[in-house]
Amino acid sequence: MTSKSFDRRSVLKMGAAAASLPLFNINHAWSQEVLFDGQAFDAGGAVLRLGEWGGTWGETVQKYLIAAFEKEFNCKVQYDSSWPWFPKFVAGGPEKPPLDICNWNVPEMVKTSKAGDYFLSLDEIIPNIPNGKNLWPFATANGVGVVWAYNQYGYAYRNDLVNPPPAAFKDLWKPEYAGKRGTYITSNGLQMDFFVTACELFGKDQYDLEAGYQAMRELMPAKISDFTGNMQTLMERGEVVVAVALDSDPLQARDRGAPIGFWYWTEKQPIISQVHTISRYSEPMQKKLALAFLDRVLTPEFLSDMGREFYLRPTIQNAVLPDNLVKAGVVNTADSTKDYWTPDWNAYIDNEDDIVETVNEIFGG
Amino acid sequence: MHEESNVPSVFKAIAFLSLAILLVPMAVVVLAGLNSGDYLTFPPQGLSLRWIKAFLTSPTFLSAYGVSFVVALGATLVSTLFGTMAAVFLSRSSSGSVPVLRGFFMLPIVLPGVVLGLALYVFFVSSGVGLARTMPGLLIGHILVTCPFVIATVTASLVGFDRSLEEAARSLGAGPVTAFRLVTLKIIAPAISAGSIFAFIVSFGQFELTLFLTAPDLQTLPSAMYTSMRYKFEPTAAAAGIFAIALVVISMVVTSRLVNLKKIFER
């Protein structure tokens, strides 16, 4: 006879299976081919589980996209902002995705896709979203998900406290910024791009980790921040005068009248991407809704709204840039986007434990 | 003569310093929440209720506040009941296992919340019990980290409890349950209230544990603050802090009308 606990367990499992039975039409429902042609359809009140950022970001996506989307497709979008996503996907395995469509930054997404067959491939997505034809080539260069918006890397600086302003990637290492320069912890995407770029520019190539470590050692003393909100406060209080940054926040601060300047890295031009994936093992209806949602994300109207609110830049050729971005000198042309650099995140993730350990040691002194 | 005058002045000086350590950062946040400027800054650029209004109209923060309140209330009720029962056993049993059990019940707060959160999440997912990212699942996590506070507080008060009172009641003809209800419960009630106040506050402020257990419509206030402030230190978060403080102040004032507050932390 089997043990008591085994019995209990199998009973529980049977109960769970019975409860979920009506959801499955046939075995492997997820293997059905899912198509979306751009036309609205009636989802019959189905629930789409969306993973996205929290706070005002969430409220803005809700306002400009989700409200209309729910009406158009007769569905309910369940907005989930309980990042990080990687552990939640991996804990359940590919066949039990916690979300149907998810927004990521590239490294975490690559890490998840390396851990298993979690996402639809770009070949399965792009033909099924009519607006996908407008994407710039860099939007699919990561090979896993669809980049719908991005920001570019550079240095933010206090233009009342820094003179001359930074004009080269290596300017952050100037002795006068000791203790007043800022970067982020290893789990923050800004530090990942900063580190890889330092490897590339101080060493032979982006795989030259030793050069990157040496650069981080020479960067000390520096202020290390957990997240961007904290760094903004440090700059606002003048405790950091120059920091690794995305263009969005400094441009916004400048328009608000704060004494903040921004310089784009020119030697290499990495970007931070907002990138969507669709879970392979979600139900067919959810997958169809996810495709529809991604298609509606890639519209000039929504991207223009997000650009106005967050200084996010669009990845589609037919985008209409909002006034604030135009005023900041942002352009959206084939020429302006051709030099964007997507580092080899596969290699980074393979070495992540070593990078995290070593950089922790350097930052921890 | 007030007994306070018996407090040595060195003590008074340190006590006021301690109060300053506790309260000055809080005052900064409260003022920042009443800022009239566009972003979180100190000193505030003039006072206004603008961010209080922003909090009251923010679907994210307001619903998170509600979720935190419900979870904290639920966890407090269960922890207070289970914790008090366990404490009665722990203080009355002469079994050799009691010290071990008392240590055992403290374990959830020794472990970083993220470990317990992940362990529970993986357990919920792999056992297929359907508790992953649900209200009951979140509640279970909160019960685990609040129960130790109730057990510790109530056990401490029962250890010093004079059993002869209960025995007297029984000798007057009361049954064991009646004697317990009329005598013991009345005397340890302040400790139970203290334990439940602990439990409520610990649950309301719990962030790390919640990391893996929140769900879309179940975001708690600390987790909403964290996900929102990753991007921007918003004055709305400071306003949310004001409301969190207000919750405790109001409930304390109300309790002090109902029961004599100073009894709560007496043994």
Place this chain on the structure above:
Amino acid sequence: MAPAPRKAMSEPGLWWLCLPAAAVFVVFFVIPVASLFGLSFNKSVAGVISYSNELTFDNFVRIFTRATYYEAILRSIWIAAVVSVTSLAFGYPLAYLIAKTTHPGRNTLLMILVLSSMQLDMVIRLFGLMVLFGDNGLINGFLLYLGLISRPLPLMYNTFGVIVGLVQITLPFMVLSLIGIIKAIHPSLEEAARSLGASRLQAFFSIVLPLSMPGILAGALLVFALSISSYVVPALMGGWKVIVLPIHIYQQIAEVGRWQFGAAIAVVLFVTSVIAVAIYHQAAARTSGGRT
């Protein structure tokens, strides 16, 4: 013959009272946490949660051979111990003042002040602490203004900052653990000592302090446990210069996704804490005659 009836009254039938809490703890704490800890004997691979039968001690070897980890163990214990002592030093006088404040209104006010300070979320609390303790913060500004220092003191983003943050958070727990026991000490004992010619402080150190030992031990234990397991405070107040075990655990679990290794660090932290608590209980049993 007090002990005999007491023993008879120990009511062996009461064990069921413990059942609900014990059941919840066994099902939702022991089983999940033990399962997770079991992973620590597997090879560390990102994003894998299932067990393999190949057991290894590699994760533990790594912790005890790489400085960033074993130094974090000592740092965690050291910080938690310093915070416990500091919290006690600041908390005891405040608890004493509250215990001796008989005026109901003033007493309520003090209690509200202590409790409401517990209610402020750490992330937003960080902002308040930055304004006070930062390089350009109010404290440094004040000291510079007075001319006591010529350049800002590093009050944050170092071990000092972490200790400040932890004391700030744990102080109320210490105070609340002490108030009850101080109140229970009969004032006549103190008065007796004073009538024999002891000063107020002498009376305190010879009478009140020894009698409040159980509360001191309970409060210090609580503060130690809260400090050694805290991630948010060292992460936010330490500026990543103070890497303690929970930071390593958090990174491995929530970010790198190497749960086997994260679990191994958690096992080390857990065992460390349990040993500390056990030593503590021993000491407590000796000082308070078995009653803690």
